[in-house]
Amino acid sequence: MLRESLIVSTLVELADNLVDNFDIINILTILSGRCVEALEVDAAGVLLVSPGGELQFVASSSESMRVLELFQIQTNEGPCVDSYRSGLPVVNVALSEANGRWPLFAPRSIEHGFHSVHSLPLRLRGRTIGALNLFRTSQGAMGDDDIAAAQGFAHVATIAILQHRAIIDATTLNEQLNYALNSRIIIEQAKGIIAEATKCRMDQAFERLRAHSRNHNQGLTGVASAVVAGTLRANDLDIQK
């Protein structure tokens, strides 16, 4: 093999490997560290929901954060649990005033030196898949800019998690997308044939495809394929139900 193509194939392999087998925990740990650098927070961490619906610890920027995240899961209370359940951000909660809300979690966090907490849900198409937690050692509210930036990080974490999960059923999804694209193209082609052959508008052409498909209990793609193949003439399509 030529030296150059050897380098190329190595690069492809590396890229695919990094994406295929990327260590999601490593990625989210680095991301937690970046939150601490970029935002006015002292610790950051990510919890994810398991397929069984339980929150699981995934990554954190520090050991005390890890302890507190696990504590939230064990006691089933805390900002992360709240934002995961509601799907809404929990921001700027002062722990000194949160004993009523989180009787176990609030004093334990103060013991670890934290005084205010935030948690942002990781959301996808209306579903919450986890939460990003941000803890501060100082009192006082986080600014709007920081909250917006934190939401951005939550989004990045969501993208990383999705990329990771996509690998699991990549082949099936690929076949589905290909099927969907092909059937969409055939339907559009058939609409064009019908619109031209029967001198109707594109939406009327689609209606005829649908009517024929319903009346003959055939799939839309099947009817469209027959029109494109010429085995079903546009003029022979049913006009309405």
Next chain:
Amino acid sequence: MSAERLIDIFILMAKHESDDPLGSSLCSVAKDITELSGAAISVITKDGMREQLCASNNIAHRLMDLEITFKEGPGHDASQYGTANEVIELIANEGQRWSLYAPEAVELGARAVFGFPIRVGAVVFGALSLYRDSPGPLSEEQSSSAYLMASVIGRAVLVMQAGVPRGAIANELQGQSTFDFSVHQASGMLSVQAKLSMKDALIMLRSHAFAVDLSPSELARRIIDRSTRFDFQSGEWLQADSEDGKYGI
């Protein structure tokens, strides 16, 4: 190549996604992460045909139209052979490789072009086409970013498609800046007008668009709104008069 670079890509994806639908923002991310002039993504469909998913700018879009019309170019070769390829000086290359694509690409302002296959497992899913308005090779860093980006694109598209009912295409992948199906509608009409197979009608539409310097989408629009039609008797393309709607040359 590192996890850090991958995170940079995810951060760009999050940033661009707030401005554009995810489907079209992938091209902007590819352009940014490789620091080139533009990027376009194509997906392979039935019979090895290609559909443009997105383009980061108008030139990238027109370069992709050229690739699909002529079946030549970096993305075409990348998806055909499954390997990365490049022409780092299109002017010197003129007439040698991609005899139809290269001179037109120069005309549009591209001087160097690069193609990377987008794989999902063992299957080549599509290609990432990149161009620069000045000649020269990619740096090692640019090249590894492009490989990484190509891997990310395949997954990102599949993530969008996940959970969509069978036969449907995810919303993020449809719309003005993503897959454009009007060319296929117009090909359907043209196949009736010109008494051609669907495949030949599509080729005819694309080559006529090129000949009259229109984008395939623009010619498709005119065919669909019946301001342009092909007359089988005379073998001419006719334009509808805007006043009386009658067709003439």
